[in-house]
Amino acid sequence: MTARILVVDDIPANVKLLEVKLSAEYFDVLTASDGPSAIELARSEAPDLILSDVMMPGMDGFELCERLKADPATSHIPLVMITALSDVADRVRGLEAGADDFLTKPVNDIALFARVRSLARLKLMMDELRVRQAASGNDEVLAENDVEVEDTIVDARILLADASQTLAGKVSDYLAEDGHRTDHVKTVDEALSAAQGADFDLLIVSLHLGQEDGLRLCSQFRSQDDTRHVPILLLLDEEDLPRLPKGLEIGVTDYVIKPIDRNELRARTRTQIRRRRYHDKLRDMLRSSVALAYTDTLTGVYNRRYMSAHLDRKIVEIAETVKPVSILMFDLDHFKSVNDTHGHTAGDEVLQELANRVTRGIRDLDLLCRYGGEEFVIVMPDADVDVAVNVAERVRSLVADQPFAISGSDTSLDVTISIGAATTRDPMETPEALISRADEALYGAKEAGRNRVRSAELELRSQRSIATGSAGGE
Structure with a gap:
């Protein structure tokens, strides 16, 4: 994914070096030589x-961070400090000022790009929630710092996965100083079992769980409904830093290097829990404030009217973001027989449960709406065709793999859906044209036997590959 990065440094050579590295990875780079200029650019350009x-002379990085985090217009922008300072006290000071991470000079390129992409993904998700909050007609703007440490960042429930009883005892004692409760598990299976159905505010995972791989556990956490959006703090040794980029790629949100410093652990934990509470508050405000005019009264998801405006805005944004937009169009297979055999009340229950299952399977930045009858559309910003098809397959499985219960009946129904996917990178394409292509792909899925996903882009890619192979053979 691409992103707009603001680089702040008073030494031109340092700015140029980072600008060249980031531009080579197709990031859009803005630069500032001092704190006041950085604040002005952060407000006007929204990096x-x-x-x-x-x-830096005058306003140093700590003061810059504090001022940006105190401003509702910029408080949600992730900030990474790049410094020659290696003392733990300096890291803690930066974290308490609101910094998301530290990179030590000379900056390792792999760590830099991994952290940039990870935090850019996080901001994209938060921005999407903020946009929806604004679109709902709610004039209140919630800043991350509105989630006060004194009021809400206490009594959090934390799951710690580590094979060492000694280390677990220290971590639990450190976090208890802030009133947090820690559940300790020693294996991957114990961790997955403990997290199922539980409501944890933070997951702390050691890279080495005895003979098991902590990153695999992190990956499994990200694939489970109960833990998909819970922040993950990784514990690792300094010699394991080369594996950190992979952890950030699969969804780790922060890390602490052993031996663990108490104040650093507490500071990073507060940051992650505050962000989790901020995310939850945005979602709650959105649910409570979205006007009825934009929602479907039966299923509670957005309606066609809202989807049309949202999709139009996302396609126009391609000109600025250069990020693809995909949509999934799906409907229930043989839905008429459900209404005819079991009645319209049963049909309504199926549609409601369908919406619930699909909501669990899509990303936070995706938008689910009821297009009409038993037909639904998912709008997916920053999703190419491969991402769209992967999400579509997950949604299809969530519907097909478990029967639908019907109230007042011992009978359960096997329900399936067919899905058509379409992707655009053209800001001039109309929403109607994109929907039409998805509808054609949906028709192809029906023709191919139902309960499947079809994408015009993937089929075209396959045809080109076959044609290229045939030409090569000749």
């Missing part, structure tokens, strides 16, 4: 991430 030096 996806800020990389700031710490040691």
Whole structure:
């Protein structure tokens, strides 16, 4: 994915070096030579991430971070400090000022790009929630710092996965100082079992779980409904840093290097829990404030009217973001027989449960709406055709793999859906044209036997591959 990065440093050579590295990875780079200029650019250009030096004349990186986090217009922008300072006390000071991470000079390129992409993804998700909150007609703007540490960042429930009883005892004691409760497990299976159906605010995972791989556990957490959106804090040794980029790629949100410093652990934990509470508050405000005019009264998801405006806006944004937009169009297979055999009340229950299952299977930034009757559309910003098809397959399985219960009846129904996917990178394509292509793909899925996913883009890619192979053979 691409992103707009603001680089702040008073030394031109440092700015140029980062600008060249980031531009080579297709990031859009803005630059500032001091704190006041950085604040002005952050407000006017709304970057996806800020990389700031710490040691600057006048306003240093710590003060810059504090001022940005105190402003509702910029508080949600992730900030990474780049510094020659290696003392734990300096890291803690930066974290308490609101920094998301530290990178030590000379900056390792792999760590830099991994952290940039991870935080840019996080901001994209938060921005989508903020956009929907604004679109709902609610004038209140919630800033991350509105989630006060004193009021809400206490009594959090934390799951710790580590094979060492000694280390677990220390971590639990450190976090208990802030009133947090820690559940300790020693294996991957114990961790997955403990997290099922539970409501944890933070997951702390050691990279080495005895003979088991902590990153695999992190990956499994990200694939489970109960833990998909819970922040993950990774514990690792310094010699394991080369594996950190992979952890950030699969969904780790922060990390602590052993031996664990108490104050750093507490600071990083507060940051992650505050962000989790901020995310939850945005979602709750959105649910409570969305006007009835934009929602479907039966299923509770957005209606066609809202979807049309949202999709139109996302396609127009391609010109600025250069990020693809995909949509999934699906409907229930043989839904008429459900109404005819079991009645319209049963049909309504199926549609309601369908919406619930699909909501669990899509990303936070995706938008589910009822297009009409038993037909639904999912709008997917920043999703190419491969991402769209992967999500579509997950949604299809969530519907097909478990029968639908009907109230007042011992009978359960086997329900399936067919899905058509379409993707665009053209800001001039109309929403109607994109929907039409998805509808054609949906028709193809029906013709191919139902309970399947079809994408015009993937089929075209396959045809080109066959044609190229045939030409090569000749």
